[in-house]
Amino acid sequence: ALAFTLVFVAFLLLMVGLQFWLALRQIRHVAANSHRVPDEFAGRITLQAHQRAAAYTAARQRLTIVRAAASAALLLALTLLGGLQWIADQLQPWLGSGLAFQIGIVVAVTLLLTLIDWPFDWYSQFSIEQSFGFNRMTPRMFVTDAAKSLLLGAVLGLPLVALVLWLMQSAGTLWWLYAWLAWLAFNLLILVLYPTLIAPLFNKFEPLSDPSLAQRIQSLLDRTGFTSRGVFVMDGSRRSAHGNAYFTGLGRAKRIVFFDTLVERLLPQEIEAVLAHELGHFKLRHVTKRLLFSFAASLAFLALLGWLVEQPWFYVGLGVEPLSAAGSISHGMALVLFILVLPVFTFVLAPLGSLLSRKHEFEADAFAARHSQADDLVAALVKLYEDNASTLTPDPL
Secondary structure, three states, rough: EEEEEEHHHHHHHHHHHHHHHHHHHHHHHHOOOOOOHHHOOOOOOHHHHHHHHHHHHHHHHHHHHHHHHHHHHHHHHOOOOOHHHHHHHHHHHOOOOOOHHHHHHHHHHHHHHHHHHHEEEEEEHHHHHHOOOEEOOOOOHHHHHHHHHHHHHHHHHHHHEEEHHHHHOOOOHHEEEEEHHHHHHHHHHHHHHHHHHHHOOOOEEEEEOOHHHHHHHHHHHHOOOOOOOOOOEEOOOEEEHHHHHOEOOOHHHHHEEHHHHHHHHHOOHHHHHHHEEEEEEHOOOOOHHHHHHHHHHHHHHHHHHHHHHHOOOHOOOOOOOEEEEOOOEOOHHHHOOOOOHHHHHHHHHHHHHHHHHHHHHHHHHHHHHHHHHHHHHHHHHHHHHHHHHOOOOOOOO
């Protein structure tokens, strides 16, 4: 148990140290290159916009540093300093040692993490986003969104958590395989429900009203052999000035969604080029590959948890008792511990994900250049960089 504690602390220090180091490098590099616009963009981006992007990047990175420090402190408080054990000790007299107790641990920790995260979200929205002119959200809307998210998480998440914990208790040594099948079904269900039931809880979606733009988009869809359930414009401007576009849904139920801010800012041919890039992700099966990778990784992690549940050092090494007061394994504690500490050990693999993401983005750009005008994609991306205050000079590392 002591050896595992030391390994955990070492990986936690490595994760936080890397986050701090990379954020500070980014801040310094962006500041050092803020005095002039890179030559490739000199005719397109003003020095004022370039310096605004540098200041915005630095502000967000500073928040990243504070958030990383707070997350690490909270993780230590919950594990090695006894926070999780204290929560379990408080819940057990009320809920006993059965399934209700196991669910209670997961719910209590989830609520705690959510509540601690809200002040950072508030500061990001009403300080950083506000000061750079991006925020259009009111405090009331922020609170309403947070309440909706919490309620939606309870409605969708509680049955899944209850099912997984029941399987851990009742389904024998292969519970992790059955839990993975449940997780698979849950994710596919969310993909189906999201466009028509979940997303409209937060935003309004209206069919694209510009007939010439709709015709241009339909022509692109025909050229690329893509079918969808329609093109919609989302009222993203209610919350933010940032612009974006995305696909949602599964199979033939796919929807194309543009933020209204993007439709207002880009020319029709530029919107077509942005859409061609997104179509590239589908046609080159990037979305399918990422889903399959996600499902494979979740299977491996659940199998790992299936083994760790039976190892006393896993619990003791992280500051909790392996058995409940009734003498049975605390599956709720095992699940919470695993979810909390897994990012600490997988953080060092993040560059592999970034490498794959960059490869896919370049491939989607090439697809867009083949099926629309490359110059239009360039113009659109430069506008999006400027409008979103994305730095043109990130630290190479």
